[in-house]
Amino acid sequence: MSGTGIASAAADAYPVGSRWTTLPADTWWICWRELKRLWGQKIRIFMTLIQPLIWLALMGNMFQRIAAIPGFPARSYLDYMAPGIVTMVTLFGGIFGGLGIVWDRRLGYLQKLLAAPISRTAVVTGKMLAIAVQTAFQALVIFALALAMGVHFAAGVAGVPVLLLLAVLLSQVFAGISLCLGAVLTSHEALMAVVNFLTMPLMFTSNAMMPLDMMPAWLAKLAVLNPLSYAINPMRSLFLTGWDWAGLARGLVVLALSGLIMTAAASSLFRRSMA
Amino acid sequence: MTGEAIVETEELTKRYAGGTLAVDRVSFQVKAGEVFGFLGPNGAGKTTTIMMLTTLIRPTSGRATVCGRDVVASPHWVRQQLGYVSQDVAVDESLTGWENLYLQGRLYHLEPAVLRQRVGELLATVELEEPAHRPVATYSGGMRKRLDIAAGLIHRPRLLFLDEPTLGLDIQTRSRIWEYIRRMRDEHGVTVFLTTHYMEEADRLCDRVAIIDHGRIVALDTPAALKQALGGDLVTIRLAHPGPVPGGVGGGRPPLDRPAGDGQQAGHEAGHEALKALAAEMARLPLVESVQPGADSTVQLVVREGERATPVLLDFLSSRRVRVESVALKRPTLDDVFLRYTGRQLRDDEGAAAYHRMARAVRRVRG
Ligand SMILES: Nc1ncnc2c1ncn2[C@@H]1O[C@H](COP(=O)(O)OP(=O)(O)O)[C@@H](O)[C@H]1O
Ligand SMILES: [Mg+2]
Numbered sequence: 001m002s003g004t005g006i007a008s009a010a011a012d013a014y015p016v017g018s019r020w021t022t023l024p025a026d027t028w029w030i031c032w033r034e035l036k037r038l039w040g041q042k043i044r045i046f047m048t049l050i051q052p053l054i055w056l057a058l059m060g061n062m063f064q065r066i067a068a069i070p071g072f073p074a075r076s077y078l079d080y081m082a083p084g085i086v087t088m089v090t091l092f093g094g095i096f097g098g099l100g101i102v103w104d105r106r107l108g109y110l111q112k113l114l115a116a117p118i119s120r121t122a123v124v125t126g127k128m129l130a131i132a133v134q135t136a137f138q139a140l141v142i143f144a145l146a147l148a149m150g151v152h153f154a155a156g157v158a159g160v161p162v163l164l165l166l167a168v169l170l171s172q173v174f175a176g177i178s179l180c181l182g183a184v185l186t187s188h189e190a191l192m193a194v195v196n197f198l199t200m201p202l203m204f205t206s207n208a209m210m211p212l213d214m215m216p217a218w219l220a221k222l223a224v225l226n227p228l229s230y231a232i233n234p235m236r237s238l239f240l241t242g243w244d245w246a247g248l249a250r251g252l253v254v255l256a257l258s259g260l261i262m263t264a265a266a267s268s269l270f271r272r273s274m275a
Numbered sequence: 276m277t278g279e280a281i282v283e284t285e286e287l288t289k290r291y292a293g294g295t296l297a298v299d300r301v302s303f304q305v306k307a308g309e310v311f312g313f314l315g316p317n318g319a320g321k322t323t324t325i326m327m328l329t330t331l332i333r334p335t336s337g338r339a340t341v342c343g344r345d346v347v348a349s350p351h352w353v354r355q356q357l358g359y360v361s362q363d364v365a366v367d368e369s370l371t372g373w374e375n376l377y378l379q380g381r382l383y384h385l386e387p388a389v390l391r392q393r394v395g396e397l398l399a400t401v402e403l404e405e406p407a408h409r410p411v412a413t414y415s416g417g418m419r420k421r422l423d424i425a426a427g428l429i430h431r432p433r434l435l436f437l438d439e440p441t442l443g444l445d446i447q448t449r450s451r452i453w454e455y456i457r458r459m460r461d462e463h464g465v466t467v468f469l470t471t472h473y474m475e476e477a478d479r480l481c482d483r484v485a486i487i488d489h490g491r492i493v494a495l496d497t498p499a500a501l502k503q504a505l506g507g508d509l510v511t512i513r514l515a516h517p518g519p520v521p522g523g524v525g526g527g528r529p530p531l532d533r534p535a536g537d538g539q540q541a542g543h544e545a546g547h548e549a550l551k552a553l554a555a556e557m558a559r560l561p562l563v564e565s566v567q568p569g570a571d572s573t574v575q576l577v578v579r580e581g582e583r584a585t586p587v588l589l590d591f592l593s594s595r596r597v598r599v600e601s602v603a604l605k606r607p608t609l610d611d612v613f614l615r616y617t618g619r620q621l622r623d624d625e626g627a628a629a630y631h632r633m634a635r636a637v638r639r640v641r642g
Binding site for chain 2: 022025026029032033036037040041107108109111112113114115116117118274
């Protein structure tokens with residue numbers, strides 16, 4: 001009957017491609033879905049922007065006097081805090097950004113994606129790309145707000161894309177961690193507990209709010225291991241002093257490598273979780 | 276119909292990590308162009324089987340080929356051939372209906388121009404043109420399921436897997452979905468593999484049905500043949516009272532080991548004995564194939580030519596002065612086939628679950 005007619009037509013129409021050749025396109029379409037979803041939740045976008053604004057306003061005022069402590073490296077605490085807030089928002093956006101995969105799994109959407117002839121890796125890279133886009137947008141808005149509040153940016157216009165690049169690379173490290181957790185833990189409650197447990201120590205063992213040499217020694221040692229520090233140091237230079245090429249190169253390399261490692265780990269854990 | 280096998284399994288088995296043997300050495304073929312059904316209660320292994328065939332989980336042992344290729348060796352190729360509509364309604368609520376279909380087409384790597392046209396056609400087919408640009412969050416359950424099925428067809432697969440396509444839907448939506456499934460097969464030659472625990476659905480929709488229970492296929496044939504194999508029509512007679520049995524026919528037999536209803540008293544036990552004796556006599560009447568005395572003073576018979584056999588049975592009972600409370604004559608259904616092969620009613624699971632829920636609720640209230 002017509003069964004075979006359709007069959008051969010279908011086989012002709014969709015040539016068999018290897019799974020790697022479709023990775024970029026598949027990544028983009030998974031990302032497209034995430035961005036559409038995000039766009040549909042205007043309140044979420046609003047909250048992710050209003051929160052840093054409040055921090056900027058509050059912390060700038062509350063801790064203004066810290067800047068007066070001898071040895072404090074910035075003119076005003078707000079100048080000092082602005083890159084800290086960019087990284088903080090990046091941390092939250094990244095580490096919560098991958099958790100949606102748990103809902104996709106529970107609602108059966110993940111299975112539907114995986115029944116399609118897409119690259120398995122695209123499920124991970126697509127979500128990471130969406131987080132990168134979201135982070136770049138947020139960092140840009142916070143940067144604009146900070147300027148409007150009188151924050152000084154020493155590196156000038158050329159420093160802006162570098163600032164965004166640092167934020168995006170950092171977001172990929174945390175998105176990777178988030179997706180690893182999402183691949184291993186299938187209960188949303190357990191996941192939230194772990195993520196909440198992680199975020200605060202990550203903040204306070206970095207130099208987001210305090211210069212390293214004003215910290216206790218043990219804390220300063222931990223801060224060296226914290227990926228946040230590798231984004232904050234070069235960002236802070238961009239704000240306070242301008243171009244510190246060595247620090248910038250070190251930050252970019254460490255963040256890019258960590259991001260790649262986390263991406264690989266997330267894809268591998270994710271594939272294994274689907275076996 | 277070509278009759279060539281489009282799905283073929285040999286001793287296909289899945290044991291989950293926890294130790295559950297979900298699918299146990301299942302072998303069957305689905306022929307190109309047919310609507311093939313897996314009928315079985317919850318937990319029978321239907322979804323697990325579909326997930327192995329759609330490359331979502333790996334078989335523990337055994338073999339499965341889809342469109343001629345092994346699912347484990349060529350998963351990517353197999354995915355391109357088939358459409359899959361899972362038992363979860365897997366549409367994205369925050370996208371519109373149109374966007375859901377468009378995304379699905381992109382994931383099957385369709386050309387944008389072809390895809391746009393096809394999205395339009397499919398939205399028309401499943402009657403979702405009007406709400407197409409509303410977020411799916413505003414859709415009813417039936418609308419979501421129709422969208423989900425349309426998504427499974429976006430790349431015009433020659434083989435479509437539908438896992439419980441009408442689960443929890445109202446009667447109207449259900450018959451609409453049956454209509455789509457028939458049209459896909461008739462107009463586009465799509466082979467359909469569906470699972471269901473609705474007997475009526477399997478009966479009306481499927482060319483062939485495999486009855487699956489505890490991970491095993493217990494029967495596989497056309498619905499007509501399965502029902503015919505039962506040997507005739509079903510007559511259920513409820514007696515006004517079991518009545519005394521004259522002549523001691525079969526009186527000395529040991530009691531059946533099947534327990535009566537819900538553990539009743541000795542008086543009832545005697546009644547059951549009498550009923551059994553009566554049943555033994557009825558088994559010797561013309562046209563009667565088999566007799567089974569049941570609980571509650573009922574007798575179930577399989578008879579040839581039910582219309583002619585029923586008066587014979589009633590005559591016999593009145594000659595024995597047994598009063599009859601009611602008689603039911605019906606053609607066998609797949610429910611009866613299921614009962615025959617598994618000793619349980621297909622609806623038992625649902626009924627039992629509902630009963631336990633109610634019992635718990637009552638206990639809580641009384642608590
Ligand atoms: N991921 C899983 N891990 C362990 N056991 C499972 C899993 N999925 C299903 N099962 C078990 O396998 C059996 C068959 O389940 P399933 O294939 O979903 O049945 P059906 O679709 O016929 O209702 C059930 O006993 C179920 O509890
Ligand atoms: Mg199921």
